[in-house]
Amino acid sequence: MERKRETFGSRFAVVMAMAGSAIGLGNIWRFPYMAGEYGGAAFIIVYIAASLILALPIFFAESIIGRRSGLGTFGAMEKLAPGTGWKWVGLLTVLSPIIILSYYSVVGGWSVEYLFKSFEFARMQENEVTGFFGLFISSTWMPILAHTAFLLLVGGVVLGGVRKGIEQFTKITMPILFVLILVIAIYGLSLPGSGKGVEYLVKPDFSKLTPSTVTAAMGQAFFSLSLGVGTILTYASYMKKDENILVSGLGTAGFDLFFAILAGFAVMPAVFAAGIAPGAGPGIVFETLPYIFNKMGAASPLLCTGISFLFFFTILAAALTSAISMMEVGVAFLTEEKEMHRWSAVLLITGFAWIVGVLCSLSFGPLSGVKILGNSIFDFLDKLCSNWLLPLGGLLFTLFVGWKMSPSDVFDEFTNSGTLKANKAVFKTVMLLIRYVAPAGIIAVFISLLV
Numbered sequence: 001m002e003r004k005r006e007t008f009g010s011r012f013a014v015v016m017a018m019a020g021s022a023i024g025l026g027n028i029w030r031f032p033y034m035a036g037e038y039g040g041a042a043f044i045i046v047y048i049a050a051s052l053i054l055a056l057p058i059f060f061a062e063s064i065i066g067r068r069s070g071l072g073t074f075g076a077m078e079k080l081a082p083g084t085g086w087k088w089v090g091l092l093t094v095l096s097p098i099i100i101l102s103y104y105s106v107v108g109g110w111s112v113e114y115l116f117k118s119f120e121f122a123r124m125q126e127n128e129v130t131g132f133f134g135l136f137i138s139s140t141w142m143p144i145l146a147h148t149a150f151l152l153l154v155g156g157v158v159l160g161g162v163r164k165g166i167e168q169f170t171k172i173t174m175p176i177l178f179v180l181i182l183v184i185a186i187y188g189l190s191l192p193g194s195g196k197g198v199e200y201l202v203k204p205d206f207s208k209l210t211p212s213t214v215t216a217a218m219g220q221a222f223f224s225l226s227l228g229v230g231t232i233l234t235y236a237s238y239m240k241k242d243e244n245i246l247v248s249g250l251g252t253a254g255f256d257l258f259f260a261i262l263a264g265f266a267v268m269p270a271v272f273a274a275g276i277a278p279g280a281g282p283g284i285v286f287e288t289l290p291y292i293f294n295k296m297g298a299a300s301p302l303l304c305t306g307i308s309f310l311f312f313f314t315i316l317a318a319a320l321t322s323a324i325s326m327m328e329v330g331v332a333f334l335t336e337e338k339e340m341h342r343w344s345a346v347l348l349i350t351g352f353a354w355i356v357g358v359l360c361s362l363s364f365g366p367l368s369g370v371k372i373l374g375n376s377i378f379d380f381l382d383k384l385c386s387n388w389l390l391p392l393g394g395l396l397f398t399l400f401v402g403w404k405m406s407p408s409d410v411f412d413e414f415t416n417s418g419t420l421k422a423n424k425a426v427f428k429t430v431m432l433l434i435r436y437v438a439p440a441g442i443i444a445v446f447i448s449l450l451v
């Protein structure tokens with residue numbers, strides 16, 4: 001069934017929507033804790049390389065498939081390669097963002113809780129502030145309640161179609177978040193003992209480079225840019241025909257990388273100043289930032305509360321735009337391919353993500369003893385998605401564009417039917433990355449993991 005699809009209004013809107021999906025908890029929550037767990041600077045170097053060599057080509061590949069077909073993942077594959085098995089790739093990439101949404105909403109819920117907790121940080125003792133996170137997540141109901149609130153917010157926005165409003169809104173909150181992270185980084189650097197954190201971020205210790213570091217860095221690059229799950233593909237299907245795929249990809253990746261590194265500098269120096277172990281895991285940001293706010297509170301409680309509230313509010317906005325993009329992939333599939341009503345699609349996905357999310361949330365408390373292949377439920381799903389499903393999806397997208405689509409179609413899409421002053425050398429380089437470098441890199445990482 002042909003439907004008239006919406007398109008984004010301007011190049012700025014495209015980059016903002018894609019950046020809205022890309023910039024989220026992955027940058028502010030996941031990047032610092034991954035960098036802490038996998039050895040600091042060495043991890044960051046591999047992460048930057050993986051972003052440029054592996055992730056960026058996939059960004060281009062997804063953009064090409066999405067805009068060429070004007071459809072979500074499943075429909076796109078069916079349209080561009082009718083009657084082939086490629087549509088199953090589409091299905092795989094519909095499932096992974098829904099799994100991510102489940103545990104992402106748990107962390108989104110933590111931000112909701114911390115938003116309210118902001119009013120107390122100034123009054124708390126230092127050890128109470130850093131210890132709060134452990135108490136909070138090991139409790140049963142509060143994190144589930146917060147997860148529910150976050151997920152309802154996501155479902156409500158996707159259902160109510162106020163996404164445009166949210167996008168307008170994040171155009172204001174993103175710059176605020178950026179300034180706040182900058183302020184926090186500068187303040188954190190002024191704390192005694194923070195120098196070790198800077199050293200940790202800039203002085204690589206290559207002895208810490210193991211296959212699992214490389215896998216984690218690659219997974220982070222994919223997660224952070226929302227790749228391999230059809231999100232960018234789906235957003236690109238709303239892109240106008242005269243947008244420049246190269247420019248929007250570079251713009252989004254640039255913003256995203258910058259945000260992550262900045263968040264690293266906002267968190268890691270303070271981690272060392274607060275005496276928290278850099279490998280403390282998923283809670284590290286939630287332990288460290290309140291520590292900074294609490295210290296600020298010594299000078300001015302009002303400032304502490306204000307900055308903390310604004311910070312968690314803007315994080316929430318960033319998390320929302322990312323979570324919306326995850327839900328959108330599934331909703332596009334169910335409404336376009338299964339002709340489901342939008343509200344049933346949203347209800348179905350929200351319900352699924354809620355149940356799986358509850359299990360993830362409990363895995364920090366009552367279900368902490370449940371291990372899947374040695375990991376908690378939360379870690380297992382996160383590793384399954386970031387280290388396997390996202391790279392696998394990305395690999396299949398590059399193979400599709402590099403080997404299945406006709407090179408002239410790809411060239412046509414990349415250069416907007418030849419209207420962009422196509423730099424043939426740039427196109428050749430991008431194709432080289434899509435056809436050989438990215439697939440070979442991902443396969444090599446998979447092999448190293450299996451071996």
Ligand code: PFF
Pocket residue numbers: 021022023024025026027097100223224225226227229231322323325326
């Ligand atoms: N890129 C998002 C972040 O960094 O928070 C996370 C994400 C969004 C992953 C959308 C996957 C996705 F489909």
